[in-house]
Amino acid sequence: MYNPLFLTATLLATSVVAKQCTNITVPVSISARNGVFNIPTLRGNADATTFAQNLTSIRGNFTEEALLGYATVTGVYDISAKFCKPETENGTNPTVQLLTHGLGFDKT
Amino acid sequence: MSALYELTIMLRNGTLPSVPQAFNKVVHVGHSFGSTLSVALAIMHPTASDGLILTGYSQNGSYLPTTVASWDSKLARLNQPLRFGNISYSAVSEALSTLMPSASNLTELANALSRFNITVGEVQEILQTTDIGDLFAGIEPSKLPKAADLPPGYLTWTDAGSNQFAFLLPEFFDPSILLSAEYSKFPYTLGELLTIGSGPYVAPNFRGPVQIVTGRKSFPPSFSTRTRQREKKLTSNVGQDAVYCGGDCLATGDPALASIPAKSKMAFPAASAFEAYIQPNTAHGINLHYNSTGAYNVIQRFLKAQGLASS
Numbered sequence: 285m286y287n288p289l290f291l292t293a294t295l296l297a298t299s300v301v302a303k304q305c306t307n308i309t310v311p312v313s314i315s316a317r318n319g320v321f322n323i324p325t326l327r328g329n330a331d332a333t334t335f336a337q338n339l340t341s342i343r344g345n346f347t348e349e350a351l352l353g354y355a356t357v358t359g360v361y362d363i364s365a366k367f368c369k370p371e372t373e374n375g376t377n378p379t380v381q382l383l384t385h386g387l388g389f390d391k392t
Numbered sequence: 393m394s395a396l397y398e399l400t401i402m403l404r405n406g407t408l409p410s411v412p413q414a415f416n417k418v419v420h421v422g423h424s425f426g427s428t429l430s431v432a433l434a435i436m437h438p439t440a441s442d443g444l445i446l447t448g449y450s451q452n453g454s455y456l457p458t459t460v461a462s463w464d465s466k467l468a469r470l471n472q473p474l475r476f477g478n479i480s481y482s483a484v485s486e487a488l489s490t491l492m493p494s495a496s497n498l499t500e501l502a503n504a505l506s507r508f509n510i511t512v513g514e515v516q517e518i519l520q521t522t523d524i525g526d527l528f529a530g531i532e533p534s535k536l537p538k539a540a541d542l543p544p545g546y547l548t549w550t551d552a553g554s555n556q557f558a559f560l561l562p563e564f565f566d567p568s569i570l571l572s573a574e575y576s577k578f579p580y581t582l583g584e585l586l587t588i589g590s591g592p593y594v595a596p597n598f599r600g601p602v603q604i605v606t607g608r609k610s611f612p613p614s615f616s617t618r619t620r621q622r623e624k625k626l627t628s629n630v631g632q633d634a635v636y637c638g639g640d641c642l643a644t645g646d647p648a649l650a651s652i653p654a655k656s657k658m659a660f661p662a663a664s665a666f667e668a669y670i671q672p673n674t675a676h677g678i679n680l681h682y683n684s685t686g687a688y689n690v691i692q693r694f695l696k697a698q699g700l701a702s703s
Contacts, residue, residue, distance in 0.1 A: 306410055308409050309409070310399065310402070310408060310409055311409075312398045312399065313398065314394045314395055314398060315394065316394040318583075319583075319586070319587065321582075323586075325543075325544060325545070326467060326544040326545060326582075328467065328470070328544075329467055331544075332467055332547055335582065336460055336465050339457070339460060339586070340458075340460050340461050346586075347587065347589070347590055350586065363399065365408075367408070367410065367411050375703050376703070377417070377703045378413070378415060378702040378703075379415070379416075379417040379418075379419060379442075379695070379700050379703075380415040380417070380418055380419070381419045381420075382399060382400060382418055382420050382421065383421045383423075383426070384396060384421070384422045384423070384426030385423055385424075385425075385426050386422070386423045386424025386426045386427070386448060387580035387585075387588070388559075388577055388578060388580055389423070389578055390578040392576065
């Protein structure tokens with residue numbers, strides 16, 4: 285039982301490609317057309333609940349009702365990113381994947 | 393979306409800090425709201441992306457209100473004050489070091505609790521599954537965070553229960569990963585909640601390949617055995633991607649439609665290829681389930697078949 289297990293482990297070890305990752309902070313100059321919403325600053329948890337009650341109502345148009353208009357927001361923002369590449373690079377035309385997480389997550 | 397566009401241009405130009413390489417091919421991979429942003433990019437800047445991998449995604453937003461309701465959102469700074477509030481970590485650490493029992497005092501602690509008729513197990517349950525436990529997130533000295541002092545527009549779901557409801561399929565993830573996930577969660581914002589369900593859906597000019605990868609689960613193979621066991625575990629037969637499929641991506645109610653995400657084919661009329669892949673035994677938080685590497689295998693195979701592997 286030991287020998288086949290050892291061989292599998294070795295095969296797995298050699299087939300896994302190690303990666304090198306670097307954390308970077310990227311200053312990005314942005315100009316975006318953002319919605320301006322008529323939502324007052326939340327004062328506490330009860331306000332967060334009220335917001336959710338409005339947002340999830342069967343009427344289904346809270347976003348539109350709260351929208352006052354649009355404004356162009358410009359500025360330089362620091363984006364936190366992590367760049368990873370395989371340890372051994374032997375390609376001349378690499379493809380990079382740009383990953384974007386969802387709500388409640390971050391890049392880790 | 394604008395930030396995503398700028399990062400894409402930097403990658404193509406080789407101007408990303410610490411990354412001097414210019415890339416000819418940029419594939420955008422998203423999860424959930426990240427998929428929504430990647431689709432927005434393909435709509436507003438159709439030539440910026442060479443391919444879209446949209447995980448944890450469909451264009452059916454009917455279940456978003458249920459998801460938001462299940463989150464029972466709290467201000468992040470109040471839910472996990474050590475990570476997102478303005479509390480002095482050093483003061484807390486000092487207070488706890490005088491109050492917390494050492495290992496040798498655990499018997500004393502158990503005895504003290506029993507006077508209140510509460511077991512150590514119940515205390516553990518309260519700490520691990522309710523937002524009382526979230527108060528302690530960030531407390532490990534080795535992971536000393538800088539309290540972010542976030543404004544009140546940053547929200548988070550209340551506790552591990554809300555986390556599991558939206559993201560996880562019972563029996564198909566390591567239970568200890570839930571606590572770890574809860575203690576390392578990050579907030580969402582009012583703006584994200586207001587805009588996640590709106591926005592353009594159809595990308596008429598995007599010519600690259602599109603693959604949607606969303607979790608689904610089939611009945612556990614030993615289901616019949618399980619019901620015969622003396623101790624029946626409460627399992628969930630739905631709860632696969634609850635956020636974008638309402639719990640079952642295959643429940644389309646339409647024999648001609650293979651899956652809920654498959655309907656998005658019409659949103660990418662010019663795509664060079666379109667595939668909607670439903671990952672089994674998986675809910676919305678794909679990476680946290682046992683077979684997540686299988687999903688990534690499918691993704692990389694798709695990209696390779698489209699000529700989007702590195703060469």
